Amino acid sequence: MAEEGVPILEAKGIRKEYPGVVALAGVDLAVKAGEVHCLVGQNGAGKSTLVKVIMGATAPNAGELLLDGRPVTFHSPRDSMRAGISCIFQELDLVASMTVAENLLLTDLPGRLGFVNAGRRDARAATLLARVGATFGPQTLVETLAVADRQLVAIAKALAVDARVVLMDEPSAPLTEHELERLFVVIAELRRAGCGVLYISHRLEELHRVGTVATVLRDGSVVGSFDLAAMPIRKIVHAMIGADPPVAEGSAARPGQNGPLVLSITRVHVPGVCDVRGVLVAHGEIVGLAGLVGSGRTTLLRSLFGASKAEVDAQLDGVAYRPSRPGDAIRLGVGFVPEDRRLQGLIVDASVADNLVLPSLPRFSRFGFLSQGRLAALARRLIDTLQIKVASPRARAGSLSGGNQQRVVLGKWLEGRIRLLLLDEPTRGIDVGAKAELYAELRRIADKGVGMLIASSDLDELLPYCDRILVLFAGRLVDAFPPGEANRTAIVHAMVTGERTLEATA
Amino acid sequence: MSGRKDTRVGVARLPQLRAMLRPVLSRPLLAVFIIAVIVASRVSPAFLSSRNLLNLLQQSSIVGIIAMGMTFVILGAGIDLSVGSVAALSGMVVAILVTQHVPTVIAIILSLGVGAGLGLVMGSLAGFTGVPSFIITLAGLVSLRGVTYLLTDGSPVFGVPDDLRYLGAGFVGGGSGFVSQEGSIPVIGIIFIAVTVGAAVFLRMTRLGRYVYAAGGNADAARLSGVPVAPVVAFTFLVSGMLAALGGVLQTAWLDVGQPTASQGAELTAIAAVVLGGTSLFGGKGGVFGTFVAVLLLQIVSNILNLAGVSPYFQQIVTGLVLIVTVLLNWFIARRGLPMA
Numbered sequence: 001m002a003e004e005g006v007p008i009l010e011a012k013g014i015r016k017e018y019p020g021v022v023a024l025a026g027v028d029l030a031v032k033a034g035e036v037h038c039l040v041g042q043n044g045a046g047k048s049t050l051v052k053v054i055m056g057a058t059a060p061n062a063g064e065l066l067l068d069g070r071p072v073t074f075h076s077p078r079d080s081m082r083a084g085i086s087c088i089f090q091e092l093d094l095v096a097s098m099t100v101a102e103n104l105l106l107t108d109l110p111g112r113l114g115f116v117n118a119g120r121r122d123a124r125a126a127t128l129l130a131r132v133g134a135t136f137g138p139q140t141l142v143e144t145l146a147v148a149d150r151q152l153v154a155i156a157k158a159l160a161v162d163a164r165v166v167l168m169d170e171p172s173a174p175l176t177e178h179e180l181e182r183l184f185v186v187i188a189e190l191r192r193a194g195c196g197v198l199y200i201s202h203r204l205e206e207l208h209r210v211g212t213v214a215t216v217l218r219d220g221s222v223v224g225s226f227d228l229a230a231m232p233i234r235k236i237v238h239a240m241i242g243a244d245p246p247v248a249e250g251s252a253a254r255p256g257q258n259g260p261l262v263l264s265i266t267r268v269h270v271p272g273v274c275d276v277r278g279v280l281v282a283h284g285e286i287v288g289l290a291g292l293v294g295s296g297r298t299t300l301l302r303s304l305f306g307a308s309k310a311e312v313d314a315q316l317d318g319v320a321y322r323p324s325r326p327g328d329a330i331r332l333g334v335g336f337v338p339e340d341r342r343l344q345g346l347i348v349d350a351s352v353a354d355n356l357v358l359p360s361l362p363r364f365s366r367f368g369f370l371s372q373g374r375l376a377a378l379a380r381r382l383i384d385t386l387q388i389k390v391a392s393p394r395a396r397a398g399s400l401s402g403g404n405q406q407r408v409v410l411g412k413w414l415e416g417r418i419r420l421l422l423l424d425e426p427t428r429g430i431d432v433g434a435k436a437e438l439y440a441e442l443r444r445i446a447d448k449g450v451g452m453l454i455a456s457s458d459l460d461e462l463l464p465y466c467d468r469i470l471v472l473f474a475g476r477l478v479d480a481f482p483p484g485e486a487n488r489t490a491i492v493h494a495m496v497t498g499e500r501t502l503e504a505t506a
Numbered sequence: 507m508s509g510r511k512d513t514r515v516g517v518a519r520l521p522q523l524r525a526m527l528r529p530v531l532s533r534p535l536l537a538v539f540i541i542a543v544i545v546a547s548r549v550s551p552a553f554l555s556s557r558n559l560l561n562l563l564q565q566s567s568i569v570g571i572i573a574m575g576m577t578f579v580i581l582g583a584g585i586d587l588s589v590g591s592v593a594a595l596s597g598m599v600v601a602i603l604v605t606q607h608v609p610t611v612i613a614i615i616l617s618l619g620v621g622a623g624l625g626l627v628m629g630s631l632a633g634f635t636g637v638p639s640f641i642i643t644l645a646g647l648v649s650l651r652g653v654t655y656l657l658t659d660g661s662p663v664f665g666v667p668d669d670l671r672y673l674g675a676g677f678v679g680g681g682s683g684f685v686s687q688e689g690s691i692p693v694i695g696i697i698f699i700a701v702t703v704g705a706a707v708f709l710r711m712t713r714l715g716r717y718v719y720a721a722g723g724n725a726d727a728a729r730l731s732g733v734p735v736a737p738v739v740a741f742t743f744l745v746s747g748m749l750a751a752l753g754g755v756l757q758t759a760w761l762d763v764g765q766p767t768a769s770q771g772a773e774l775t776a777i778a779a780v781v782l783g784g785t786s787l788f789g790g791k792g793g794v795f796g797t798f799v800a801v802l803l804l805q806i807v808s809n810i811l812n813l814a815g816v817s818p819y820f821q822q823i824v825t826g827l828v829l830i831v832t833v834l835l836n837w838f839i840a841r842r843g844l845p846m847a
Contacts, residue, residue, distance in 0.1 A: 307730055330732040338730055345730070347723035349791050358720055358731040365713040372711065412731060 006069040007032045008196040009054070009085070009165045014063035016049050016220075023049040025220040026063065031165060031196035036187060038207045038228070039200045041217035042240055042458070047200050050217070051167055054198075055087050056080040067164070086158030087167045088151065094142050100153055101125035101138035104160050128156040131193075132186045148179035155186055165196045170293075172201055184210050202292055204233050204496050216240055237492050259283055262420050262451035263304075263321075266313040274299040274310070274475040281420065281451040286442065288466030289455040290495055296475035297455035298339055301422040304453070305329045305336040316420065330359050335413025339424040341402070345409035348398030352390050353379035355397045355408050360415045382411040386441065403434030407441070414445065421445070423454045427461060439465040459488060473498035534835035535784055538828070539799055542806045550813040560692060562805050567698035568593075568753045568760070570801040572769075573776040573783075574705045575625075575749030577797045580780050581709070582742040583722040583789025584632060584639035588624070588646030590772035592747050593754030594765070595654045596621045600670070600755045601663035601764025610669045618751045624650065625747020626740055633739035643743075647773065654766045663764035673697070674759025694756055701749065705794040718742055723790025779804060782832050803828070 007030035016024040024046045031037045041047050052058045054065065056074025064071050067083055074080040077087070094103050102109075104125045111117040125138035132152045142150060151171060158166050168187075172180055187210055190197055199211055207214055208228055216223040216239040223239045265279040274296035281287050289297045303310030306323030314321045316332055323329040326336070338344035346355055356379045357364070364375050379393045386407045390400060397408055406426060413421060423442075427435045439461065446452055456462050462469055471479040471494040479494040481487070494500065546553040572589050579586040596617040603613035628646050632639035676683065677690035709715035720728040721738045729735050753772070758764045783800035785792025807828050811821045 305730070325734075326730055327732040327734065336730055338727075343724070344726045347720055347727050347790060349786075350719065350723050354716070354719070358716070358728070358733070361713045361716055362732070368712045368714060370711055370713055370716065 008068060010066040011054065012064050012066065014050065014053055014060045016053060016058065016060050022220050027222050029215055031198055033194045033196055034191045035213060036191060036197045036199055036211045038211035038214040039198060039217065040204065040214055040236060040240060045217040046220040047217055051169055051200065054167065055085060081161060084162060084164035085167065086161060086163035088154045088158065088171055089169050094150060094153060096143035098142060099138065100136065100140050100142060103142055103153060104128055104157050128159050131159055131189060132156045133182060148175050148182065151183065152186065163195060165198065166190055167198045169200045170202065172203055172206060180206065204236055237489060241488055262317055264315045268300055268303050269311040270299055270303060270308065276300050276477050279470065279477065281453060283449045283451050284446050285467045286446050286452045286454060286465065288462035288469040289453060289472060290459060290462055290469055290491055291472035292495055293457065295472040297472055298424055301336065301424050301453060301455055305334060305422055307336065333417040333419040335418050335421045337409050337423040337426050341405055341409055346397050346405055350397060351394045352388065352397050352408055353393035356382050356411050359412050363416060378415055382414060386411045402430045403438065406430055406438060418450055421450055421452045423452065425456055426454060427456065435461060459491060463488060471495055534832055535782065535796060535799055538832050539803050542803055542810065546806055546810045549810055553813065556689065560695065562802065562809060563695035563698065564692040566801045566805040567694040568757050569772060569775050570698045570798065571701050572750050572753040572772055573779040573797050573801055574701050574794055575746035576776040576780050577785055577794050578718060578742040578745045580785050580787060581722045581789060581792060582718050582739050584739060584742060585777065586639065586643045586743060586746045587773045588628060588643040588650060589746060589750035589776055590769040591647050591650035591654065592621050592624055592750040593757060593769040593772055595650050595754065596751035597754030597758040597768050598654050598657050598663065598764045598766055601666060601758045602657060604667055604670055605663055605665045610667060614755055617755050618748050621751020622744050622748035625743040629740035629743025632743065633736035658766065660766055662766065666758060666762050670759045671762055674756045694760065697756065702794055702798045709793060714741065719790050778829055782829055784836055
């Protein structure tokens with residue numbers, strides 16, 4: 001592509017540390033005019049952190065940003081926006097209750113003396129919409145638009161501020177194939193207009209359709225920048241994962257599917273979202289659920305817990321199991337660790353003890369009155385067994401570290417008759433050391449006979465810690481990897497394409 | 507567990523003094539309350555007389571009982587604007603029933619049932635549909651007042667029998683009956699204290715009580731822990747409706763007449779008392795003892811101003827200021843006391 005000239009946006013030696021983690025260890029990146037630069041890497045490779053640094057949402061510990069060859073410092077996303085950098089996120093920054101035109105020109109409404117000239121506003125908005133090929137008018141309310149159309153509005157907004165560089169973080173995730181085509185047409189338009197585009201996506205198969213150059217991040221460092229024309233997907237996956245061949249360590253001699261089953265799913269069906277058949281979990285077995293965002297992992301787990309409306313046809317220890325609300329599941333010894341710890345797992349303003357005993361209250365009350373002594377003892381025991389680091393059981397749950405908060409959410413289920421634990425992204429936002437400890441804890445719990453289904457986007461944790469890995473794609477179970485046969489490349493292939501096997505796996 | 511703040515600031519310095527003052531410093535309400543009592547006793551030596559204190563209790567009781575119900579609703583992250591109208595309606599219902607020679611006990615039970623039923627309906631609408639309780643109870647505020655007027659075409663109901671009057675205006679100990687003597691305690695005050703203690707025990711010691719805190723603290727997390735959130739929310743409104751009805755019944759007993767215009771604006775005083783008492787408007791934090799102290803504080807403030815002969819117009823301004831200052835202090839201490847997120 002346009003090889004001559006300085007890059008529009010250049011990052012040099014960007015380093016960003018968080019307590020206990022190096023998120024970015026000196027990253028270089030250069031985006032040229034008319035280039036669609038893809039940024040790829042596994043979860044936790046540092047993509048989001050790099051985007052945050054570029055848009056000024058967080059300050060790097062070292063390194064510099066150059067815009068048109070001149071060093072710049074952004075103190076806030078507003079700074080970067082003024083300098084010509086636009087960001088398009090999955091959660092679009094649009095005011096849903098206002099019209100498209102008002103959104104496009106929100107900070108730059110034409111008019112005088114504070115009065116808005118509606119005619120000029122709508123005319124300018126219409127021009128912008130035409131450039132992105134929108135089929136709706138400037139007067140349309142944003143809340144009436146589909147996700148794909150909202151995305152067009154966001155892109156048009158980038159054009160409105162004469163963006164030089166457009167960052168797109170997973171723009172394709174919510175789109176259908178047809179909508180994706182339109183997005184690519186718009187991106188081509190941005191290229192023609194001389195913008196640089198930094199494109200982040202998990203869907204590797206679309207890189208070649210949209211991008212020209214790809215930079216691969218791994219563990220906060222750049223593995224390399226490649227011309228996509230000469231780079232098949234297989235090699236990109238290899239670069240993302242690292243040269244070392246994947247080893248599924250520690251999965252020897254687990255109570256495989258031969259043991260008694262705790263859960264046997266005939267079918268879990270949510271029309272249009274999820275249709276999973278034939279999942280079996282044995283007592284003491286840890287089963288991993290791999291899959292992209294939107295593959296139905298969360299829906300499957302929530303359905304099994306009775307937290308989402310679904311047709312569940314399953315058996316728990318051989319008895320028909322059809323939970324219609326979480327209370328049903330809890331009574332039968334099923335626990336759920338939800339995806340968002342602070343929003344769904346914890347009552348952050350309540351005490352650690354109150355959080356720990358909440359699901360157990362029905363079993364610790366008589367005529368509605370709680371037996372305080374036994375509850376306090378239970379809380380202390382859970383804090384001890386899970387080694388939750390907290391000054392007192394009365395401490396506010398929200399004051400704990402991420403890893404300890406997760407232990408509290410886990411601990412809620414460890415009283416009494418737990419036999420099946422469903423965990424959704426249990427290690428999100430937890431640092432590396434705490435992750436390993438958490439999985440060690442999960443293994444100890446499993447060894448007592450509890451079966452587990454763990455959904456995670458991070459293969460690095462599923463591979464070493466799970467006895468089996470199931471792959472979901474577009475709401476269906478597409479592949480299963482028994483112990484010892486878990487092959488990272490094959491799993492990633494199944495996750496990304498929904499196809500069963502990649503050539504002949506070695 | 508309720509609203510207890512973690513005071514870490516400056517713990518290293520002056521540890522003993524800190525430890526001694528912590529119960530007061532971490533609760534601005536208590537500090538303001540103590541200051542108010544000191545000021546009041548300076549303004550008038552009569553303030554600390556047992557007669558005046560018992561008067562205070564008596565005057566606080568009706569709004570206090572309504573505020574107890576409001577505390578339930580707000581702990582569950584809702585708001586109940588209908589309590590004033592529910593109180594008036596129930597106060598009229600009890601008056602009409604007793605003047606039709608329905609036995610007092612049955613009349614009271616029916617009136618409380620009306621309040622509880624109305625609360626349950628509004629709470630169920632809010633809990634199961636997700637329509638903000640603000641809207642639903644605003645509709646209740648307006649329409650139930652209309653119902654109240656319709657009952658008697660707007661006229662008051664006279665002829666409340668003595669057994670009902672006794673609950674609102676009677677005394678025990680000392681002289682007893684309707685005459686207060688040294689050391690006689692108003693029945694209505696005893697009811698207020700009993701309701702407060704009952705509510706506190708309920709919220710602290712029962713499963714349903716803990717569910718109220720959980721549902722208000724984080725509805726999603728509570729649901730995923732097996733808490734039936736919508737029924738719990740509906741229940742808080744049932745309590746609020748029933749206690750508002752009790753307030754209305756006592757109002758009729760105290761005034762000796764069923765007044766359709768009674769308890770107008772009671773919802774705002776009750777909400778003010780709950781917030782002043784340190785219960786979070788976002789739900790899940792706080793408790794009834796804070797509300798109890800706050801109700802007394804509001805009464806003391808107006809009592810001081812009365813004793814000092816301040817115009818009632820100024821009294822309203824001062825009450826507003828006390829509310830704002832205490833809540834700001836609360837907010838300030840909560841922010842400094844909590845570790846940075």
